[in-house]
């Protein structure tokens with residue numbers, strides 16, 4: 162299941178999974194775009210698909226996705242939708258805009274990961290990928306809510322990675338770089354952005370699928386702190402492993 166699948170990065174995930182012979186559930190707000198993609202992939206790769214129309218900025222959508230797919234054996238959940246426009250003033254925009262992003266990138270991610278996570282643990286196999294952003298590595302002015310919700314996703318995934326250890330289920334966070342997607346193009350229209358150095362989303366998806374089960378978090382090098390990224394990724398993992406050991410000791414003590 163790919164939440165946010167109709168184009169760009171989400172469609173790349175769908176295509177790469179379909180090419181492996183995996184059936185796909187495609188989620189987004191536009192049924193026609195989902196059906197077109199699903200039919201193309203079914204024709205090319207002989208897979209089955211289901212389109213689910215849902216707006217992830219609406220409360221309860223994460224749980225709805227879990228409930229509406231009870232009849233399917235979901236083996237991989239990809240949380241992909243989650244972008245925001247560029248150059249926002251937090252105080253200058255209505256608070257509802259901030260809350261919509263919070264619902265999409267926090268509440269609904271929590272609901273879906275809780276629901277699908279428990280299903281995957283029961284079947285003792287499967288994976289979860291959460292598309293976060295380099296903007297989640299620290300504060301990013303004029304993308305305040307985006308940066309804050311993407312940081313939530315990173316910490317959420319890292320913690321779960323340790324909690325899922327030994328249960329047959331993998332979880333991976335991607336701190337994605339600038340990717341040349343229709344969403345990015347729309348968000349930056351008229352800003353004079355240079356897309357020539359932006360990543361191809363297909364390459365980021367391929368990296369994510371190859372890294373699932375190997376890393377808690379992949380930070381794709383990009384931006385003004387690009388040279389520091391390998392060290393930041395290694396430091397986060399070292400800290401996480403140490404906290405996982407520390408947490409295990411306390412959990413064992415708490416459970417007698």
Ligand SMILES: NC(=O)c1ccc[n+]([C@@H]2O[C@H](COP(=O)([O-])OP(=O)(O)OC[C@H]3O[C@@H](n4cnc5c(N)ncnc54)[C@H](OP(=O)(O)O)[C@@H]3O)[C@@H](O)[C@H]2O)c1
Nearest residue numbers: 165167168169170171189190191217243294339340342344
């Ligand atoms: N592109 C970048 O430069 C970049 C950089 C860093 C991180 N990221 C992260 O990577 C992820 C993918 O971003 P992207 O720019 O590459 O977008 P994308 O995957 O190319 O497109 C976003 C997908 O999500 C769906 N979607 C958007 N809002 C939705 C909503 N409210 N409810 C349901 N579905 C929704 C869209 O379909 P519909 O319009 O049909 O709903 C579309 O299929 C995001 O989490 C983003 O934060 C992107």
